[in-house]
Amino acid sequence: MKFYNSYSKKLEEFTVENNTVRMYNCGPTVYDYAHLGNFRSFLFADLLRRYLEFKGYEVKQVMNFTDVGHMTQDDLEPSREGSNQDKMALAAQRTGITDPRELADKYIDCFMEDSKTLNVLEPWQRPRASDHVQEMVEIIEKLIANGNAYEVDGFVYFDQSSFPEYGKLSGNTVEDLVEGKRVEVDARKKNATDFALWKCDDKHIMKWPSPWSTGFPGWHIECSAMAMKYLGETLDIHTGGEDNIFPHHEAEIAQSECATHKTFARYWLHARHLLVDGGKMSKSKGNFFTVRELLDKGYSGSEIRYALISTHYRQNMNFTTGVTDGDYSQLQKIEALEEAKTNIRRIKDFLAAMEQIEKDDNTNIDDLATKTLGNFAAAMDDDLNISGGLSALYQFIREVNKLRDQEQLGREDAARAIETIKKLDGVLGVLCDEEQQVPEEILQLVKERDEARLNKNFPRADEIRDTLTEMGYVLEDSPKGTICKKI
RNA sequence: GGUGGCAUAGCCAAGUGGCCUAAGGCAGUGGAUUGCAAAUCCACCAUCCCCGGUUCAAAUCCGGGUGCCACCUCCA
Known part of the structure; x- marks a missing residue:
């Protein structure tokens, strides 16, 4: 069995020492509904786990929930620019739920429900970042002790210059990143590519005490902490979306390997993005679908699952919708899902x-x-x-x-x-949808049609079939009787 | 500007030097079957983005274009 290892950029034979595979999957941030693009990555992880089990491995699978922050520029209101508001805080404003824990609970529930709809097998562990701050603090302490991190004004930064391997996963070199126009300058940092392990902010919506200040952990340390807590210092497989490669996974490697002096993950597997009409899914474009929206359009969990797993994970997958004016609100049919529907029925x-x-x-x-x-x-x-x-x-x-x-x-x-x-x-895992019961009145019509056919009253039989077609049922005559199915 | 990747039929997509006269699926066309359909089976439906090069041989390797995606913004 071979996997493409993003770290070596080569197809590598997969080996494990005993029969157990320790796998960590970067999970969802839970400040909003996960969309189909997110689920492509999680379904890839599920497919991988199922296939490893098919091959006879025991899989210790850990998929985390991120509920301690994650800010993007898009989510910042113009007036708030630079205010360091994070996504949990903004979601709290949007939903009216002010307790961050409660807010995360809400979206975790939704995620679990959607995962179930998509027939995702339950991982061995689903740790929450906010439950593992202590573990994160311990790693940060170790990094400071090892000389890989330093504290300034209650902030702790990873010292990138102490880890020569930095950039190996993504191919980014420190020099090129420094030249990049988008790297923000933070006067507290020694190197432009240093990243925060701990942020001081005693007014933050989610804050914890630490040896350095009251604040919250940096944005990469959570995965290192949770992965190592449940799976040990070296993982067999680490997965995520392609956007995680840099800086997230690059930072995870740096901080984990500096803390343990061991290889953090033996195989890095990254799923490419789902595109819609050749472009990335985004809220601003409106080409952003959630599982529940597609259920409303009449697609089943299995159909969504089939569509999302049927393209190789390392290939960009494209949903062609035919929408040209950017208005996705009236979209009822997505070809990839129609195809999935036909195939599952087959x-x-x-x-x-x-x-x-x-x-x-x-x-x-x-x-x-x-x-x-x-x-x-x-x-x-x-x-x-x-x-x-x-x-x-x-x-x-x-x-x-x-x-x-x-x-x-x-x-x-x-x-x-x-x-x-x-x-x-x-x-x-695509055959799990519950079969819908055909209502009695429909069965009655089918029976009536069978009688008409027996009497060679074909016009009447066809009339009933047309009626049933309009009602969304399809008939199949066979020597053993007539089968009636909901479309 | 830097970095990683992709480009195969109307659509989704495998194949990465010779069984490729390019897998499989959706859609379509013709046929078998059927009272007619549906389902099923059979057949048809592409010279692989462009231009050079390497080779006895290239979708597949190399060079140069063009287009697209992603990351460098805590979006899978």
Whole structure:
């Protein structure tokens, strides 16, 4: 099994000492609803975990919640510019919830709900940054003791010049960053690329005591603290979105490795962004979707999941919407999700058809099933090549359907086919939506139509079918009876 | 300005020197099947952004363009 390690920028064979994989996933900031782009990264982590388990590994998976800050320029009101307001504080203003803990609770609940909708398996641990300030303080103390950090006026900074490896992950060199126009100058820092480990601010909405001042931790230390607390000083895998590479993960490596003098993470895996019409999702563009919005548009959790995992994680994924005037408010259909809907229905139809098989003579599809699982694994072993994996799935379905059409499929074959699909879905996780019950009145109409067909009253039968189509139900006539499904 | 990456059919997308006369899916077209449909099966549907180069051989390697994305702003 090979993964592309962002640190070495190479495809590397994946190895672990025992059978346990210690994996840390950079989780969501919980000051707002997570959007689809965020979930692409979390679904990638989930897919990775599921595939590692498919391969027989035990996965100790940790995904954090960030609830101690995170400010961006976009969120600053013009009048507030430079006031150092952070996102939790702004969200508090927006929602009217003034207790930051309560605010984080609200969005954590939403995140958990959305994760469940998307059939994300529960990680082993979901630590919260605000519960681990003590651990962060301890690392900062160690860094100061080791000579990698220094205190100025209650602020503590990481001394970048003490860590020559700085920049190795992102490829940024210190000189180039200094030349960059966007690096802010902070007079307290020794080097422009030093980053804050602790910030002094006794008026802040979330503040803690520390040996240096009352304030709050810097923006990278939380992940080091939580990762090491639960997984030890060296992680096997660390994941995140591509935007985390710099400065977040670069800083994590620096502070963690200076604190422990050990490799922090052996494999760094980064998911690329989901784009909408070729551009980044952003609130200001309006091309920003949440899971619940898509549910309102009639898509299911599985469909959203399928769409988001079906493109290789290291490839920018694009949702083409056809919107040209920038007005996304009326958008009802997204092609990638329509495709996901069709594909999931196809897989489910296949399973349903397999359950109908009653023939006793079997062809024996063991070889086909084995080949399919082998092809799937071979593709996924190659840096989680999901496209190849899905290709194996669809080729299997077509081959088995062909045997069914030729009346060569027996009951045991069908059971084997179902078992194979279920195995694959253990990794994909797209077949979990609850089947909707067809209401009695609809079933009554179906029955009426069947009677009409029996009497060769086809105009009446077609009339009923048209009515049902309008009501959102599709019919499939088969020798075994009529199947009615909600679209 | 620096850094990392991408460019394959209407759309999503695999393949990274010769089984590529380019996987798979969606959409579309034709056919089988069906009372008609649906589902299913079969067939069709691309010379791989442009220009040079290396090679017996390039979507695949190298050079130069062009376009796009990301990071350098605590946005996955």
